Amino acid sequence: MNIAGNMTAGTEEILTPEALEFLYCLHDQFNGRRKALLENRRHRQLRFDAGEKPDFLDDTKHIREGDWTVAPIPADLQDRRVEITGPVDRKMIINALNSGAKAFMADFEDATSPTWSNMIEGQVNIKDAVRKTIEFHQLSNGKTYRLNEETAVLLVRTRGLHLDENHVLIDKEPMAGAFFDFGLYLFHNAAALLARNTGPYFYLPKLESHLEARLWNDVFVFAQQKLGIPNGTIKATMLIETIPAAFEMDEMLYELRDHAAGLNCGRWDYIFSFLKRLHKQHDVILPERGQVTMLAPFMRAYTQLCIQTCHKRNAFAMGGMAAQIPIRHNPEANEEAFRKVAEDKRRETLDGHDGTWVAHPGLVPVALAEFDKHMPTPNQLHRKREDVHVTASDLLEVPEGSITEEGFRMNIHVGVQYIASWLNGNGAVPINHLMEDAATAEISRSQVWQWIRHPEAKLIDGREITIDLFKTVFNEEMENLKTLVGEKEYRLGHYKEAGELFAELTLNDEFEEFLTIPGYGKLQ
Ligand SMILES: CC(=O)SCCNC(=O)CCNC(=O)[C@H](O)C(C)(C)COP(=O)(O)OP(=O)(O)OC[C@H]1O[C@@H](n2cnc3c(N)ncnc32)[C@H](O)[C@@H]1OP(=O)(O)O
Numbered sequence: 001m002n003i004a005g006n007m008t009a010g011t012e013e014i015l016t017p018e019a020l021e022f023l024y025c026l027h028d029q030f031n032g033r034r035k036a037l038l039e040n041r042r043h044r045q046l047r048f049d050a051g052e053k054p055d056f057l058d059d060t061k062h063i064r065e066g067d068w069t070v071a072p073i074p075a076d077l078q079d080r081r082v083e084i085t086g087p088v089d090r091k092m093i094i095n096a097l098n099s100g101a102k103a104f105m106a107d108f109e110d111a112t113s114p115t116w117s118n119m120i121e122g123q124v125n126i127k128d129a130v131r132k133t134i135e136f137h138q139l140s141n142g143k144t145y146r147l148n149e150e151t152a153v154l155l156v157r158t159r160g161l162h163l164d165e166n167h168v169l170i171d172k173e174p175m176a177g178a179f180f181d182f183g184l185y186l187f188h189n190a191a192a193l194l195a196r197n198t199g200p201y202f203y204l205p206k207l208e209s210h211l212e213a214r215l216w217n218d219v220f221v222f223a224q225q226k227l228g229i230p231n232g233t234i235k236a237t238m239l240i241e242t243i244p245a246a247f248e249m250d251e252m253l254y255e256l257r258d259h260a261a262g263l264n265c266g267r268w269d270y271i272f273s274f275l276k277r278l279h280k281q282h283d284v285i286l287p288e289r290g291q292v293t294m295l296a297p298f299m300r301a302y303t304q305l306c307i308q309t310c311h312k313r314n315a316f317a318m319g320g321m322a323a324q325i326p327i328r329h330n331p332e333a334n335e336e337a338f339r340k341v342a343e344d345k346r347r348e349t350l351d352g353h354d355g356t357w358v359a360h361p362g363l364v365p366v367a368l369a370e371f372d373k374h375m376p377t378p379n380q381l382h383r384k385r386e387d388v389h390v391t392a393s394d395l396l397e398v399p400e401g402s403i404t405e406e407g408f409r410m411n412i413h414v415g416v417q418y419i420a421s422w423l424n425g426n427g428a429v430p431i432n433h434l435m436e437d438a439a440t441a442e443i444s445r446s447q448v449w450q451w452i453r454h455p456e457a458k459l460i461d462g463r464e465i466t467i468d469l470f471k472t473v474f475n476e477e478m479e480n481l482k483t484l485v486g487e488k489e490y491r492l493g494h495y496k497e498a499g500e501l502f503a504e505l506t507l508n509d510e511f512e513e514f515l516t517i518p519g520y521g522k523l524q
């Protein structure tokens with residue numbers, strides 16, 4: 001085992017010989033299966049490229065129709081009405097745990113750029129958070145941050161199965177980022193969590209099939225056995241944020257039934273996955289990003305099916321993230337942003353979701369108000385939503401809408417800006433008063449890729465969206481960014497590299513699976 005990352009602060013505390021041995025075992029047992037499952041994704045993509053549409057599986061019909069439920073879910077996860085999410089930054093962890101939300105998802109994924117120091121410091125930070133010793137002193141305002149007496153329940157989201165951790169090589173092969181994040185959090189904290197009457201709770205991102213859920217279940221069983229903790233102690237909430245997963249929700253819960261705490265509607269990656277998996281299909285052109293809302297029929301179909309599926313199995317159906325964040329110094333715009341968040345949360349609670357996500361502490365009261373008003377019980381498992389009837393074609397219904405030049409420009413502008421921030425080690429940023437993270441940036445770059453290739457995609461004024469138009473607008477937007485941030489920040493802030501990556505992703509005829517894969521090569 002070779003640690004190629006430098007000995008950043010906290011490395012010795014986290015990468016102890018015992019922890020490394022545990023990581024080694026996880027890799028040894030499961031990396032081959034992980035790689036085979038990633039290969040399955042590639043094969044399935046070839047079928048989608050040939051025109052196949054996702055559909056419910058024939059050979060798992062008995063599971064969808066069977067009468068089973070997930071194992072009981074622990075007391076401290078029964079009421080998850082508002083969960084705050086955020087990167088594994090020290091101050092933000094403290095602020096999130098103190099925010100008044102019921103739970104906090106510490107995110108090694110969409111909201112975090114996977115630099116080695118972010119990954120190691122993140123582990124140190126959550127370890128201190130579990131033990132309630134976490135503190136942060138901010139020099140700029142002289143403020144010391146500490147945890148309140150009462151804090152949110154901690155959940156950890158690992159990286160997706162597709163990302164390697166290049167700083168840990170085992171037999172010259174990088175280990176999976178997902179197993180690195182999972183293994184270290186579990187190894188260092190399982191006992192401390194159980195001693196505090198909580199448990200090792202995870203969010204699992206970007207899963208595409210029940211076989212991937214089965215892999216995680218086997219990882220959990222193995223890890224619990226190795227650490228001597230009872231089977232079923234780990235609880236995981238799987239994100240339904242890929243289009244193939246929407247067709248396997250029952251099966252995924254079934255595979256993980258001893259460890260499942262629910263499903264979450266990860267709307268941003270879901271839209272990205274819809275674009276990605278069906279990128280060759282000419283009848284699947286989405287309107288510009290701002291028009292693909294939760295009210296689009298295909299998004300309604302997916303969230304309602306998720307609620308129905310979860311409640312049938314006694315698992316929680318979590319809502320997703322509204323992109324609006326507080327807008328300081330502009331009360332009117334702030335009020336409008338809060339109104340949109342409240343509306344989103346009201347729809348979720350009325351539909352039957354058991355809780356939701358917010359991106360900012362300022363939004364906790366907004367979401368709480370809606371859930372408190374419309375959900376007097378800790379959750380809505382009793383609402384079985386037997387009235388919901390969702391078919392495969394409902395899940396695949398392409399929404400109506402248009403593409404404006406502004407929307408086209410915005411995708412380029414926001415995409416490049418986000419990638420620059422990510423290359424600087426910051427995975428969640430406010431742009432134009434909206435939260436941007438890896439999932440939203442993926443939508444931006446995918447839309448541009450698709451529009452310049454499909455003659456069916458036209459600007460609302462009738463112009464074709466050609467490669468030449470992209471090149472012109474791209475150059476203009478790079479100049480606009482230079483003006484916006486200034487020459488120095490443009491140079492030091494990785495804007496040029498971000499632009500190069502965006503253009504590379506767009507102009508490459510092969511649709512890149514994730515922007516973070518080539519991006520990771522540039523992070524070192
Ligand atoms: C698609 C998905 O996967 S969604 C889930 C993943 N995405 C996320 O988790 C995004 C989380 N949100 C964030 O990272 C941030 O809120 C951003 C980047 C969107 C906005 O950040 P900023 O503009 O810096 O926020 P702002 O300046 O208003 O912050 C005010 C205070 O709130 C804190 N804060 C903001 N967001 C969070 C958060 N999510 N968790 C904890 N604290 C937060 C800041 O640390 C700051 O604290 P301070 O006053 O003590 O200094």
Ligand SMILES: O=CC(=O)O
Nearest residue numbers: 266267268269439
């Ligand atoms: O992870 C959440 C999403 O919306 O993507």
Ligand SMILES: [Mg+2]
Nearest residue numbers: 110266269439
């Ligand atoms: Mg996501």
